[in-house]
Amino acid sequence: VTFETALDQIFPGSLLEDAFVTQTYQALQELGFNASNSIACVSVCRDELTLPLVTKISEVWGEAFNFSSLAGMLFLGKTGFSAAYHHAPRMDERERYVHFALPHIAIGENGEVGSTIRPGHLERSSACGALMAFRDELVSGQVNIELDPDDIEQSLLKHRLFNKIKYGDVPDLSRLTQLAHEAVTEDLEHMVSLLVDTGRSDYAVLTGIQIHGPEGRNYIWPGTLYAVVNGRRQSLQEP
Numbered sequence: 190v191t192f193e194t195a196l197d198q199i200f201p202g203s204l205l206e207d208a209f210v211t212q213t214y215q216a217l218q219e220l221g222f223n224a225s226n227s228i229a230c231v232s233v234c235r236d237e238l239t240l241p242l243v244t245k246i247s248e249v250w251g252e253a254f255n256f257s258s259l260a261g262m263l264f265l266g267k268t269g270f271s272a273a274y275h276h277a278p279r280m281d282e283r284e285r286y287v288h289f290a291l292p293h294i295a296i297g298e299n300g301e302v303g304s305t306i307r308p309g310h311l312e313r314s315s316a317c318g319a320l321m322a323f324r325d326e327l328v329s330g331q332v333n334i335e336l337d338p339d340d341i342e343q344s345l346l347k348h349r350l351f352n353k354i355k356y357g358d359v360p361d362l363s364r365l366t367q368l369a370h371e372a373v374t375e376d377l378e379h380m381v382s383l384l385v386d387t388g389r390s391d392y393a394v395l396t397g398i399q400i401h402g403p404e405g406r407n408y409i410w411p412g413t414l415y416a417v418v419n420g421r422r423q424s425l426q427e428p
């Protein structure tokens with residue numbers, strides 16, 4: 190199996206991350222969003238492998254508000270979301286928020302799911318490490334979902350994703366990453382429903398999965414892509 194076949198099978202429709210960012214920017218521009226009238230908010234895993242996406246988003250949209258936790262989960266809550274919204278430009282009568290939320294996974298050159306070689310390393314290592322650690326607990330049959338004050342983000346991640354898994358099931362890593370994507374999409378939409386007044390603000394939801402391929406190339410599997418403009422939901426054309 191090659192990387193390309195694995196990518197096609199597991200995450201069909203993926204594209205290079207730069208293309209994802211520029212194409213969604215163009216689509217959002219047509220709906221009235223641009224770098225000077227919008228604030229971008231980005232949630233990715235803390236892993237440094239995710240950062241090229243954040244850099245690209247900042248190049249296109251300007252410096253972004255950091256929503257990130259382990260695995261790209263959204264644990265910043267109402268306080269974090271409200272802070273970001275208060276920083277949105279007030280160019281005209283409206284504020285505009287562009288949310289990106291993307292868990293991540295590595296795929297090796299022979300289609301090894303979860304596996305990558307990091308710069309400066311000889312052996313393979315894994316991504317997403319937080320999701321793999323949770324999966325290891327599922328495999329062991331002992332999942333601790335209590336809040337561990339020494340491991341707050343990982344506790345919250347396990348608590349959040351445990352709800353999505355059927356009792357006794359151990360999803361493979363790509364499935365677990367898809368469940369993380371579902372969770373961040375739901376949590377993002379929940380926060381937006383609590384905090385955004387569509388009478389005075391427009392917003393976009395851009396979720397997906399970031400895939401680390403061979404030779405440092407990152408791809409995006411597009412998940413949920415839409416904008417709400419003047420209270421009306423419009424899906425973005427497939428990038």
Ligand SMILES: [Zn+2]
Nearest residue numbers: 234236317318
């Ligand atoms: Zn990670």
